[in-house]
Amino acid sequence: MKPTVITPEAVAAAERARFDAELLRRMANSDREAFAQLYDRFSRPLYATALRVLRNAAEAEDIVQDVFLALWEKADAFEPARGTAFAWAVTLTRNRAIDRFRLRQRRSELLSKTTGEDAGIRPYGSDRHSADELTLKERAGAVRAAVEALPAEQQVAVELAFFSGLTQQEIADQLSEPLGTVKARIRRGLFRLRDILGGHHD
Amino acid sequence: MIDEHHEELAALYAFGLLEGAELADFETRLAGDPALTRLVRELRESASQLSYMAPAAKPSPELRARLLARLETAAAWRAQGTAVSFRIPAWLPWAAAACLALTSAWLGQLYLGSRFEITTLRDRQALADFQLRSTRNQLEAERLIASHQVGAGTEQVAALERQLKAQGDLANFKIATLASLLGNSPEALAVAVWNPARQEGVLVVEKMPALAEGKDYQLWLVDPQYPIPVDGGVFTVNPATGEAHVAFKAGKPVKSVTKFAVSLERKGGVPKAEGPMVLLSQ
Numbered sequence: 053m054k055p056t057v058i059t060p061e062a063v064a065a066a067e068r069a070r071f072d073a074e075l076l077r078r079m080a081n082s083d084r085e086a087f088a089q090l091y092d093r094f095s096r097p098l099y100a101t102a103l104r105v106l107r108n109a110a111e112a113e114d115i116v117q118d119v120f121l122a123l124w125e126k127a128d129a130f131e132p133a134r135g136t137a138f139a140w141a142v143t144l145t146r147n148r149a150i151d152r153f154r155l156r157q158r159r160s161e162l163l164s165k166t167t168g169e170d171a172g173i174r175p176y177g178s179d180r181h182s183a184d185e186l187t188l189k190e191r192a193g194a195v196r197a198a199v200e201a202l203p204a205e206q207q208v209a210v211e212l213a214f215f216s217g218l219t220q221q222e223i224a225d226q227l228s229e230p231l232g233t234v235k236a237r238i239r240r241g242l243f244r245l246r247d248i249l250g251g252h253h254d
Numbered sequence: 255m256i257d258e259h260h261e262e263l264a265a266l267y268a269f270g271l272l273e274g275a276e277l278a279d280f281e282t283r284l285a286g287d288p289a290l291t292r293l294v295r296e297l298r299e300s301a302s303q304l305s306y307m308a309p310a311a312k313p314s315p316e317l318r319a320r321l322l323a324r325l326e327t328a329a330a331w332r333a334q335g336t337a338v339s340f341r342i343p344a345w346l347p348w349a350a351a352a353c354l355a356l357t358s359a360w361l362g363q364l365y366l367g368s369r370f371e372i373t374t375l376r377d378r379q380a381l382a383d384f385q386l387r388s389t390r391n392q393l394e395a396e397r398l399i400a401s402h403q404v405g406a407g408t409e410q411v412a413a414l415e416r417q418l419k420a421q422g423d424l425a426n427f428k429i430a431t432l433a434s435l436l437g438n439s440p441e442a443l444a445v446a447v448w449n450p451a452r453q454e455g456v457l458v459v460e461k462m463p464a465l466a467e468g469k470d471y472q473l474w475l476v477d478p479q480y481p482i483p484v485d486g487g488v489f490t491v492n493p494a495t496g497e498a499h500v501a502f503k504a505g506k507p508v509k510s511v512t513k514f515a516v517s518l519e520r521k522g523g524v525p526k527a528e529g530p531m532v533l534l535s536q
Contacts, residue, residue: 060474060483060515060527063534067512071478084325091318093479100308113313120321135295142302147270186506188310191481195306213269214304220271239258239265246300 062250072137073130080128087124094138095120096188098145104215105149106156115152119144150217198248206241213238256290264290268297426450428511430535439463442496444533446514448475453508457489457500459516462532464493471532472523475504476513483515484508488523 072093078086098119102112122144130137199207212223224234256264263280266272272280284290427449434442442462448455457473465471473486485505491498516533 060476060517060531061481063513063515063531064476064478064481064483067476068478068481071510071512082329084322084329087325088318088322091321095318096310096312097305097308099313100311101305103311104308113317116313117317117321121324124325135298136302139299139302142305143270143298145305150270187480188306191303192306192310194481195303199304199307210269210301210304211307213266213271214301215308219273220266235262235266238269238271239262242265242268242297242300243261245303246296249300249303 069132069136069138073132076123076127076130076137079124080130087120090123090137091120094141097191098141101142101145101215102149105146105153105217111152112149115145115148118148146214153217195249198245201248202241202244206237206244209234209237210241210245213242256293260290261293264293264297267294268301428455430514432514432516432533432535434532435530435534436463436532442533444514444516446473446535448508448511448514450508450511454501454503455486457486457498457502457514459489459491459498459500459533460496462491462496462498464496465490465518468521470519470521470523471498471516472519472527472529473500473502474515474517474527475508475511476515477508477511479509480506482526485523485525486514488519 072090075086075090075093079090095116099112099116102115103109106112106115119141123141130140134140199210202210208227209223212218212226216223216226218226220235221231224231227234260283263272263276267277267280267284284294427447429445429447432444432446434440436442439461442460444457444459444462446455446457459471462471470488470490472488474483475486476483486502487500487505489498489500489502514533514535515527515531517527517531518529519527520529
């Protein structure tokens with residue numbers, strides 16, 4: 053059996069996950085400072101995800117507010133063995149955003165070329181040198197590199213699977229591909245991301 | 255061993271794409287299959303990283319303030335215990351408005367009063383914590399030296415003690431021992447002391463193997479706010495004794511160090527760890 057190599061990155065990823073879990077544990081004891089720290093760590097990627105799905109700044113903020121209130125109220129239900137706090141928060145955000153998207157039935161906007169201003173996107177910049185800013189840019193860079201390492205058809209499949217709010221069949225229709233082909237691309241793409249990103253988990 | 259079909263279902267499940275009977279069947283299988291559960295957890299973690307692919311954007315500052323204010327108000331109410339009730343004279347609208355105004359002022363005063371009390375209590379707790387940490391750090395440093403884990407009486411340790419005492423503010427220092435991960439040098443050891451206020455520290459190393467040509471040891475600080483460890487600089491050891499006493503600074507602002515690590519890298523160091531880890535703190 054190949055011995056497990058411990059890398060500083062894997063240690064850092066595990067520490068980040070442990071730190072986030074500790075913040076949730078403190079939130080379960082009504083620690084508002086812990087809540088503020090978790091907000092500062094998670095709010096941007098969660099907001100960016102909601103905004104990407106909904107393409108509306110006000111609705112995206114509603115989603116983020118709901119998610120953080122849910123994290124506060126359900127902090128004692130978090131189980132580290134089931135996954136990281138970040139994955140939990142992203143799941144809550146995605147589910148709420150997609151539910152709202154489907155309610156609105158604005159699927160035709162999937163292919164719209166909405167500008168940043170139209171969607172109310174506020175790019176980073178005012179706190180360019182903050183540690184959180186640096187972390188986000190490094191993280192985004194690592195994930196982007198991993199996604200770009202996938203074959204083009206797998207990139208499209210996983211991004212549609214994550215952001216579009218479409219069903220499996222709707223994705224297949226969107227891509228004009230058989231359902232079986234789309235499922236296989238999603239499987240291969242996600243497995244490859246897992247292999248590339250490895251211990252880079254928040 | 256998980257077959258390809260279930261790998262596919264796991265990937266679709268991680269994206270929330272399973273529905274109806276397919277979803278129910280998969281969750282039934284998941285409940286009794288630890289390997290499949292582990293796989294789903296890994297795939298969900300990987301899928302969650304795709305949130306970083308969304309165009310960079312941040313919510314308004316008002317959202318943060320709104321959320322924190324909401325939590326603070328809820329906490330103040332809980333601190334008061336019983337609910338407040340009042341009766342509005344329904345037949346005189348102006349009297350009803352006056353009652354509401356008076357009640358709001360009274361509630362506001364209660365809220366502010368409880369906030370002040372909470373702040374005072376928090377300050378007292380912070381002071382007690384500071385005193386406790388200061389004592390613990392001093393005891394930890396003395397324990398390390400007394401137990402000969404770091405060569406007692408050596409000039410390096412005496413210098414470390416002088417530096418600690420000179421810097422003061424011992425309570426907030428981070429002190430950690432780093433244990434060897436080297437199979438052929440299990441006795442290698444280090445002590446790292448980090449002063450967060452000054453963003454600098456001291457590393458004392460003993461019994462480390464001499465470095466091969468073209469190699470350096472590199473120190474890393476693990477701060478959970480960053481996805482990768484922060485560079486603490488390179489160092490060499492005395493080839494005869496395996497000792498080193500290194501003053502270091504972090505490559506970027508560090509809020510909280512939870513671990514220290516040392517890896518073996520090429521001469522001059524690297525921006526991101528590439529080589530094997532040789533020392534790691536607990």
